[in-house]
Amino acid sequence: MIKKITTVAGLSILLLATACKTTISKMNTEKKETGSEKKIVVYQVFTRLFGNKNTTNKPWGTIEENGVGKFNDFTDKALKEIKDLGVTFIWYTGVPHHALVQDYTSIGISNDDPEVVKGRAGSPYAVKDYYNVNPDLAVHPANRLQEFESLIARTHKAGMKVIIDIVPNHIARKYEGKSNPKDIHDFGADDDVSVEYSRDNNFYYIPNTSFEIPDGDLPLNGEKNPLIDGKFDEFPAKWTGNGSRKAKPDKNDWYETVKVNYGIRPDGSKDFSELPEGFETKSYKQHFDFWATKSVPNSWIKFRDIALYWTAKGVDGFRYDMAEMVPYEFWSYLNSSIKMKNPNAFLLAEVYNPQEYRNYIHLGKMDYLYDKVETYDKLKDVIQGKSYPDGLSDIQKNMTDIEHHMLKFLDNHDEQRLASPEFAGTPEKGKPLMVVSTTISTAPIMIYFGQEVGEAGNENAGFGTHSRTSIFDYIGVPNHQQWMNEGKFDGGQLSKEDKDLRDFYKRLLNFSVNSSALMGNFQEIQTANRNITSGYDIAIYAYTRWSDTEKLIIVTNFYSLASSNFDLRIPADIIRKWKLKDGVYTITDQLYHEKKTQLRVENGEGKAQISIGPSESFIFQL
Template sequence: MRGSAAVRTTIYQLFVRHFGNTCSARVIDGDIEQNGCGKFADITEASLRAIKTMGFTHIWLTGVLEHASLTRYHGIPADDSVLMKGKAGSPYAIRDYFDVSADYAVEPENRLEEFSSLLDRCHELGLKTIIDFVPNHVARSYCSDVKPDLNFGESDDSSRFFAWNNNFYYLEGDLPMLLPGGEFAAEGAGRVTGNNAATWEPSLSDWYETVKLNYGHDFTTGRNTHELPSKEAHIDEVPDTWVKMDAILAYWQEMGVDGFRCDMAHMVPMEFWAWASRRARLRYSQCYFMAEAYDGDPAKLTHDNVLEALLANGFDTVYDGDSYELVKSVVEEGRNTNDLDALLWDATRLEKMLRYSENHDEVRLCSSHHWGGHGAKMGKVVTAFLSAVGSGPFMLYNGQEVGEVGDGDEGFAKDDGRSSIFDYGSLPALSQWVNGGTYDGGGLTEEQTALRDWYGEWFVLMNEPAFVRGGVYGLNSANFKNASFKAGDEAVAQSIYAFLRHDRESDEAFLVVLNFSPIHCAKNLEVVIPKSAQEWLDAEVANRLIIGDLDPCGVTVIQLAL
C-alpha cells in the first residue's frame, strides 16, 4: 500500500470517569468511595501511545468540565439531590465553565494543573485534544469560583421572560419548582429548562436540572434569528451571553485545548457560531469544531438543513445521526442493504459528517438488548461500513474496541444498554485492557484481544489515500441479479453490501464487501464490477471478482491492481 500525505481525522472518545477506573465493585447507585472514578493521571503516556498506535488523531476528553454532582470537596458543595441525575451527575449540567471536575484529580485542589499536564501528554505524542462545550444550558447551581466576574444572570432583568442582554429566560411569578418526583426545588426566579420547557412543573423527560441560555433571540417567536449580529461584529456589539461564551472558548484555548465538541449545537443561533468560530480561529487557526446536532429536532434554530447550516457557519464536522440510524435499521429491522445506497449521493455527508457506531448517548454495539444481541461481530461490520463508505471523520467510544456490553443496572441509568454517564462505575471489558494501569490488555480474553487488534488494523487502513480523500462507487445495483450475492437463503442482495473506494492522485483502489447477516455465511461469493465502475476507476479490471465465502458479519477488503 502507498503511504498517504493526508491524514484522516479519527477521534477517540475518552470518558475520563470510566477510562482509568478499574474498581470492580460496581455497586448499583454507588458513590465515588464505593465505585471509584477515573483520574486525569490515569491517562498515562502508555495509554495515549496505545490510542495513537491504533490510528487516532484526536482525543475527545469527555465530561471534564465541572458539573453538578452529589460529591462534595473542600470549597465545592454537593448539589441539591432533587435536581440530580445520578450521584456522579450529568457531565452536561455544567456548574463552572472555567473549571474541571474535582472527581478527576488526585489532589482536587490542583485539578486544573493535573488537567493541563494531561493536555501536555497528549500533545507530546501528537494527539489533538477536544473538550465539551455546552452552549445551550447550564446547571441550576452554576456559579464560577474561577471567573466570578463572568457568572451568568447577575445583571439580568428577571422580571422579563426575554431581554436581549439577559443570560436566561425567566418565568412569571415566584413559585417553587415542582419536580417530576413530587419534590420542590428552591428556584428563586424561575428559569426555562435546557430543553425549552417554560414551566414551573417540568416533566421527567424535560432537562429540569439545567437552565437554557439566551443568545439574544426569543426562541418562542420562531427560528428567524437574522436580527442577530454578523460574524464580524465587535465584541461590544453582541449580546452578553456571546461575550461570556467567547471568554470560555478563549480560556480553554489558552490552556492548550485544540477543539470543542459542541453539545446540541442546533439549539443555538447560527449567527453566534459564525462569530464565535471566527474569533476562536483568529486565536488558533486550526481550532476544531465538531457539532452534536439533529436536523429533525423541532428546537433547531434555522429554517435550513441544520447540518448544512452548521458547516456553513464554522463547523468542521457535524454528527451524522441519520447514517447511524439507517445502519441500525438494517440490522434491527431487517431492511435491505440496498437501502444503504441512499448515503452515496450526498457528498457533504460523505466528506464532512462525523460518523460513529457508538458514543455516550447511543447503545453499545455488544449490548444484549440492541443490535440484535449478536455481540462483537456485529460491531465490525457496522463500523467498517460507517467508516469506510465516506472520507469524513470517524469516532470510536472507549470500550468499543474491546467489546464493552453496557448491560446491567448502574443506578440512575438503569439497564439500558449504555455505559452510564450519570453514575460512578467502571467498564468491565475496558478495565481488563487497562490491566491495573499497564494498558497492555493482559486481562482480555482472546476474543477481546482479537477485536481490539481488528480495530487497530482497520483504522490504520482508513488512512490509506483511497479512504482519506478518494471517491466511492456502490456496487449493489450491479449485483441485484447476481445469484451468488446473498447470505444463506435470504433474498438476493438482502445482506451483502459492496463498494469501491478510489483515489485518483495515488491511483489506489479498494473493493470493500460486507455481510450484514449475523447468522448466514455467503457461499462462493462473487462481485460483478460493471463497465461503468471500470470507467469510473479509469482502468480495466476483471468484470467479476471472486470473494469466496464470507462469514456472518464478515468484512473483506481487496486492494485492486490498476
C-alpha cells in the same frame, strides 16, 4: 413487484425487485479551512470512568464504594496504546466542572442539591463552572486545573489532539463561577429578573414565581441528605434546559439545567443581526469580520470567552452538545472567533435534523456533525433485520456535497452500546457495521472507549440504565477494565475473543488513517450486483473507493450466520476510471492480508470471485 427474500439477523424482510438507482458520486474532497488529507479517528472517553479500577459496581454506589477515574490515569502508556489503535483525536467527555453530590466544600466549592442533580456523580451536561474542571477527576482536587493541563500536554506529546465539551444551550441550575478570570461576570449576574426576556439577559425568567422540584423518583434512591428537603431555592424560576417554561418542570424535563438565552424572543423571533444572503459561501474570516461590527447578545460573548479560554490552554477542539437548540448565527460568531485563534480547531456539533445540516455547516461554520439519523440509524436497522443495506447508497448520494462533514459513529455516551442485546447483540455482529462506518466516506470515524473490546453496558448503575454505560453514576466498565489490567494497559485480562476484536479495530483504524483512497472517490456497486449476481445475498453491501494512487473494493456481509459465494461485478465505468486494461489483477484484503482473489477484466468489465463468511468484511486493494 415485491418478492420475499432471505432473512437478515433472523428476520424476514421485503425487497423491491426494482433495482436501486445507480449512485455514482464523487466525494467532496476540497480542502476545508480546518481540513486534513488523512482520515481523522476520534476516541471518545468518558473521563470519569476510563481509569476506574474498582469492580464493585453497586447501584447508586458512592465514589468510595464504586471508585472513580482520574486525569492521571491517562498515563504515557495508556496514551501510547490509544494512539497505536490509530487514534488522532481524544474527546475527553465530562471535563468541565459540573454539578455533583460529592462534598468539596473544603476547597471552596458549594454543595449541590441532589434534587437538581441526576445520579450521584452528576450529568456532565449540567456545567457548574466553565473555567474549571470536575474535581472528581483530580488526585488533588484543589489542583484540578493543573492536573488537566498536564493531561493536555501528555496527550499532545503522545501525538494526539484534545477535544472537550461545550454545552451552550443550558447550564446547571446552581452555576457558580468560582474560577472566573478577571472581569468575567457569572451567567445571570447582570440579568433583569423582573422580565421574562431581555436580549442581554443570560436566562429566561418566570417573574414573581419560585422554582419547584418536579415530582418523580426519590433523589439518591431515597438516601438521606441534608439538602433533600423537597425544595430548591430559585427565585424567580428560570426556563428549564429543554425549553420548558413551567416553574415546576416535569421529571422527564432537563430539570437539573436552565436554558441559556441567545437573543431568541419567547415568540421565536431573532433579536440580533442575521447573516446576509450568500454567506454560506464565505470563509470563517469573512464571518468574523461581519460580527466584529455588530452588537450581539451577552450570552454569545460569554461562550466565546469560554471557548477562547480553553483554546489558549491547548484544547484543540470542541464537541457542542445539542447545537441545534442554539441559532446558527451564534455558531458563526463563535466558530469564526475560534478559527481566528486556531484555524485547525476541530468543531463537532450534535445535530439531528437533516434539514438543518447545511445551515450549521455552511452558515454556522461547523466542521463536523453527527451522522446519526442517516448512516447510524440505517446500519442499526440493517443489523436488527429491519432493513436492507442498499439504502446506504442513497444516503451517500443525498449527502455528496456534505459527506466529509458527517462524522460516523456506532457507539457514544448517549447511545446503546454496539455489543449490547439492544443493538447488534454481539461484538462480532458489530464488525461489518464498523467497516462500513469507517470506509464509506471521507468523514471522521469515532469510537467510544470499550467499544474496541466488546463492552456491552450491562451494569445497573443506579440513575442510569443498562445497555449504555452510565454517565450519571460512579461505575466500572468491565471489558475496558480487563484491557486496562490494573493500570498496565496491556489487555492482560481480556479473553482471546476480545483481544482479537481489539486487533480488528487496530487494523481497520490504522489502515484508514493511511489510506488515500478513503479520502478520495466513492461509487457503489450494489446496483450492478443486486438481483443480477448469483449468490449475492440481501445482507451483502459493496462499494469502491479510490484515489490516484490507491484502488479499493470493499465488501461486507451483515449476516451473522451465513456465508456467501459470488462473482462480484465491477462496472465498466469504474474500470475506465481506474484505467484498467483487460487482464487479471490480484487484489488483497488490507485487514489481515491473508485473503487474496483475482479481478478479471474482460471487454472492459470486471469480475472478482468472492467467498465471504458471517459478519466478515474485506477491503480489497488493487
